[in-house]
Amino acid sequence: MNVGSFMLPHSEKITYGLGIESTAHTFGASIVASTGTILSDVKSVYTPLEGSGIHPREASRHHTEKAAGVIKEALKSAGIEAKDLLFIAYSAGPGLGPCLRVGATVARALASYLNLPLVPVNHAVGHIEVAAFECGFSDPLVLLVSGGHTLISAHSKSRWRIFGETLDITIGQLLDQFGRAAGFGSPAGKKLEDLAKSAQRYISLPYTVKGNDVSFSGLLTAAKALLSSGESLKDLAYSIQETGFAMLCEVTERALAFTEKKELLVTGGVAANRRFCEMLNAVASRHNARFGAVSAKYAGDCGAQIAWTGLLAHHAGVSIPVEKSIIRQSWRLDSVDIPWRSS
Amino acid sequence: MEKLIKRGAEADLYLIEWLNLPAVRKVRVPKPYFQPQLDQAIRSHRTLQEALFLRKARECGVSTPLVYFVDIKGAELIMQYVEGERLKEALSTRGGDECLALCKEMGRTIALLHSHDIMHSDLTPSNFILYRGRLVTIDFGLSFISRKLEDRAVDLHLLKGVLNSTYTEKADLYFTSVLEGYGSIFGEGSVNALKEKIREIERRGRYARVV
Numbered sequence: 406m407n408v409g410s411f412m413l414p415h416s417e418k419i420t421y422g423l424g425i426e427s428t429a430h431t432f433g434a435s436i437v438a439s440t441g442t443i444l445s446d447v448k449s450v451y452t453p454l455e456g457s458g459i460h461p462r463e464a465s466r467h468h469t470e471k472a473a474g475v476i477k478e479a480l481k482s483a484g485i486e487a488k489d490l491l492f493i494a495y496s497a498g499p500g501l502g503p504c505l506r507v508g509a510t511v512a513r514a515l516a517s518y519l520n521l522p523l524v525p526v527n528h529a530v531g532h533i534e535v536a537a538f539e540c541g542f543s544d545p546l547v548l549l550v551s552g553g554h555t556l557i558s559a560h561s562k563s564r565w566r567i568f569g570e571t572l573d574i575t576i577g578q579l580l581d582q583f584g585r586a587a588g589f590g591s592p593a594g595k596k597l598e599d600l601a602k603s604a605q606r607y608i609s610l611p612y613t614v615k616g617n618d619v620s621f622s623g624l625l626t627a628a629k630a631l632l633s634s635g636e637s638l639k640d641l642a643y644s645i646q647e648t649g650f651a652m653l654c655e656v657t658e659r660a661l662a663f664t665e666k667k668e669l670l671v672t673g674g675v676a677a678n679r680r681f682c683e684m685l686n687a688v689a690s691r692h693n694a695r696f697g698a699v700s701a702k703y704a705g706d707c708g709a710q711i712a713w714t715g716l717l718a719h720h721a722g723v724s725i726p727v728e729k730s731i732i733r734q735s736w737r738l739d740s741v742d743i744p745w746r747s748s
Numbered sequence: 749m750e751k752l753i754k755r756g757a758e759a760d761l762y763l764i765e766w767l768n769l770p771a772v773r774k775v776r777v778p779k780p781y782f783q784p785q786l787d788q789a790i791r792s793h794r795t796l797q798e799a800l801f802l803r804k805a806r807e808c809g810v811s812t813p814l815v816y817f818v819d820i821k822g823a824e825l826i827m828q829y830v831e832g833e834r835l836k837e838a839l840s841t842r843g844g845d846e847c848l849a850l851c852k853e854m855g856r857t858i859a860l861l862h863s864h865d866i867m868h869s870d871l872t873p874s875n876f877i878l879y880r881g882r883l884v885t886i887d888f889g890l891s892f893i894s895r896k897l898e899d900r901a902v903d904l905h906l907l908k909g910v911l912n913s914t915y916t917e918k919a920d921l922y923f924t925s926v927l928e929g930y931g932s933i934f935g936e937g938s939v940n941a942l943k944e945k946i947r948e949i950e951r952r953g954r955y956a957r958v959v
Contacts, residue, residue, distance in 0.1 A: 499955040554954065559913075566913040570954065572902070607785050614890065616870050616906035647783040651790075654781065658757040663874065687781035735955045 420491040422719060423479070423515070424712025427508030428500025428528045429552065430459050430591070432468040434476045435708030436483035437716045439491070441538075444483035446702065446709040447475050455590045458581065465503035472511050479708060490521055492724070494715020497525035498733035499553065505732040513727050522724035524715045529554055529738040531710030532699070533565065536672035538713055540697030546666040548657050548685070549738075551673030551706075552577030552592065555653070557617065557660045558738060560746050567739045568660040569617030576675050579621040579649055586629045587638055592705075597642040598678050604643030608636065612648055617659055619652045650681045658688045672699040674706070721745040758794070758889065766816050766826055774798075776823035776889075791823035794889035799825060801866060801888035808864040810857055811884045830886075832879035839873055839915060839922070847918070848925045853883050855929025858907075861885075862900050863933055865893050871907040873914070901945035904930075908946065 419438050426433035426448075433448035451467035453459055480487060495512035498505060516523040532554070533547050547558045547565070555577070556570035574582070577592065584593020608631065611623040628645050632638065661669060669689040675681060682698050689696035703709050721744040750773070754761040762773040776791040778784075799818045806812050817826035835854065839847050854876055861868055868875075869890035877884040894900075907926065911919040931939040950956055 556954075561913070562916050566916070567909070568913050569909075572949075572952075575954070607783050609785070609789070612786070612790065615902060616872070616890070617909070618906060644783075647786060651782050651786055654779075655757070662755075662757040663872075684781045687779075737953070737955045 421483070421485050421489050422492045422494060422524075422712055422716050423476070423490050424494040424526070424708045424710070424715045425476070425508045425512050426496045426528070426531070426706055426708045426711045427468050427472075427504050427511075428496050428498070428706060429504055430464055431706035432471050432475055432508070433706060433708030433711070434479035435712035436479050436485060437709075437712040439716070441716075443535075443709045443713060444485070445479045446707055446712075447479040447482065448707055449475050450705075453590055456585055456588045458585060458591050459501070461501045461503045464501065465507050468504055468507040472507060475708075476511070476515075487515070487519060490519060492522045492524050492715060492719045493519070494524040494526050494711050494718070495730075496528045496531065496711050497725075497730070498528065498736035500528060500732075500734065502732065502734050505734065509730060509732045513730055517727055522719065523727055523730055524719050524723055525725050525730060526711045526714045526718060527736055527738065527741045528706075528710070529556075530565065530741055530743070531714045532672045533558070533670075534714040534717060535703050535707075535710040536670050536676075536697070536699035539700055539703065540668075540670060542668040542670050542695070542697055544666065545668035545670035545697070546657070546661055546664055546694075548653065548669070548671045548676075549673045550576050550653065550671065550675035550681075552581060554673060554738075555619070555621075556738065557657055559660075559664050559666060560743065563743055563746070564741065565738050565743060567737075568664065569619070569656045572615065572618050572620045573622040574625065576621065576649055576653060577673070579625050579645065580675070582625055583628050583632070583641075583645055586632055592674060594675060594678060597646065598680065600639045601643035601646050601680070604639045605637070606640055607647060608640055608644040610644055610648045612652060614652055614655055617656050619656055621649060621652075624648060646678070646680060650678075650684055653681075654684050654688050657685065658692070661688065661692045661694060667694050668697065669694045670697045670699075672704070674704055677701050677704040717745040763829060764826070770829040770831075771816060771826050772813070772829050774825045774827065792820050795823045795825055796820050797891055798887070798889040801891040802827065802886075804864070804866060805861060805885060805888065808860045808866065810860050811879070811882055812888075813884065813886065830877050830879050830884050832877040832884065835873040835876035835878060835883065836914075838878050848921065850878070850883075851922045851925035852929035852932075855926035856932055857883050857885055857929075858904070858926070859930040859933035862903070862930075865895050867892050867894050867899050867903050869903060869906070871903055872910045897941065897945050898949075901942055901949055904942065905946050905949045 435446040436444045449471040451464045493516045555575040557568045581591040613620040686696045802812045813828035875887040
């Protein structure tokens with residue numbers, strides 16, 4: 406089948422792969438078929454107490470407890486058994502060490518026991534590939550917006566090159582940390598989006614764009630200070646969204662004008678925000694580019710992003726021996742070789 | 749007579765005639781998808797900054813287009829038309845030595861701005877026009893005044909990022925030439941301090957390998 410710009414080899418026998426995600430709050434497992442379909446996607450999400458963030462130790466304990474059940478469920482709903490698998494893919498980074506180690510340990514155990522190749526997947530590449538697959542895009546300008554990432558990228562010469570990124574915290578962290586100050590648990594994006602709908606007025610907040618890069622730390626500090634001085638939470642939620650999203654739209658538009666790409670793809674957890682997608686859609690149409698957003702079910706961290714990318718990587722011959730399968734808490738997108746994409 | 753020459757990310761550029769001279773009308777058009785108050789504030793502020801810094805830069809010996817007319821509320825600027833090739837294209841079409849010389853000249857220009865505390869904030873090869881062997885610097889909408897080493901390093905870090913994503917294999921050579929040109933104004937000692945600061949900013953980058 407044709408997946409954008411690259412082909413998956415045609416084969417008589419359908420083969421299957423398992424992908425395991427465990428970079429942060431989500432433990433996910435997904436089964437993909439060599440025909441180019443995602444057969445199942447099961448997850449269990451660790452939820453911190455209201456008003457607090459992810460505790461890495463608690464999150465990894467959650468993953469340890471849920472791992473077996475989630476994987477069994479992924480196999481069951483795909484209607485296959487472990488012996489039908491051809492590879493095991495796992496998120497090897499970037500992310501929280503204790504969480505990554507749970508997924509990697511499970512993946513190593515399965516790969517050893519079933520004698521299957523182990524495929525390391527970069528979590529950011531996973532977000533991009535699953536979205537490109539869903540939207541049928543072959544050469545997009547990508548905006549990756551989540552709790553861990555905020556960057557603009559396009560593929561060139563076997564790497565995802567970064568055209569702009571945050572100089573400090575991510576858009577997801579901006580929303581979550583403001584939400585936490587307001588007493589919400591993480592992720593807080595959905596709650597803030599709902600609150601923003603009933604806002605009365607726009608409050609001016611720091612808007613920081615440097616070239617193609619953005620900075621959200623000043624915006625967060627100002628918004629938290631205004632909240633504690635008694636400003637309306639609804640108005641602040643609205644103003645944070647409008648300001649932060651406008652900054653990202655601006656740098657995206659600059660990158661779109663600069664690269665002249667004809668597809669704009671948004672992926673990652675914050676891609677689930679309707680207002681943001683509406684703004685990005687307008688940016689794309691101003692530059693005659695098609696707009697695509699990852700669907701809500703694959704926007705947040707999920708096994709499917711790892712399984713799907715694992716499939717592409719496995720076909721391109723990527724695998725790692727168990728004894729070398731370390732996890733990498735720091736693993737930048739632009740340092741990952743992408744052998745399955747041409748140009 | 750008015751001819752659209754470029755629809756940029758931020759503004760539309762028209763070629764017009766102004767007092768019998770060819771001129772560029774730069775209009776920061778409203779973005780209907782932005783919150784209206786925020787949109788107006790950004791467009792007016794950038795127009796004002798651009799007009800101010802086009803003049804300030806010239807005072808430092810950096811070539812910029814002359815400003816003929818400014819309308820802050822309408823977010824519109826009329827300035828001298830500079831006919832030439834953008835450095836972005838020149839760096840992809842010209843020979844190796846010539847490209848390095850151009851990068852060196854770009855570094856010298858940036859250093860002139862920085863030596864007068866002007867941070868350009870949008871240093872890309874698209875914002876330099878090659879005109880009669882000289883570089884004309886444009887797009888000062890994001891510029892600001894600073895005396896901090898950190899801000900100078902961020903300015904160059906942004907340029908390094910653009911060079912890396914655009915001219916992948918040659919980027920390192922190009923950036924070395926930029927710093928060489930920069931050093932011809934500031935001296936080698938300052939350049940070393942600046943290089944160290946740029947490395948520090950890179951290490952701060954998300955998921956950068958901590959070395």
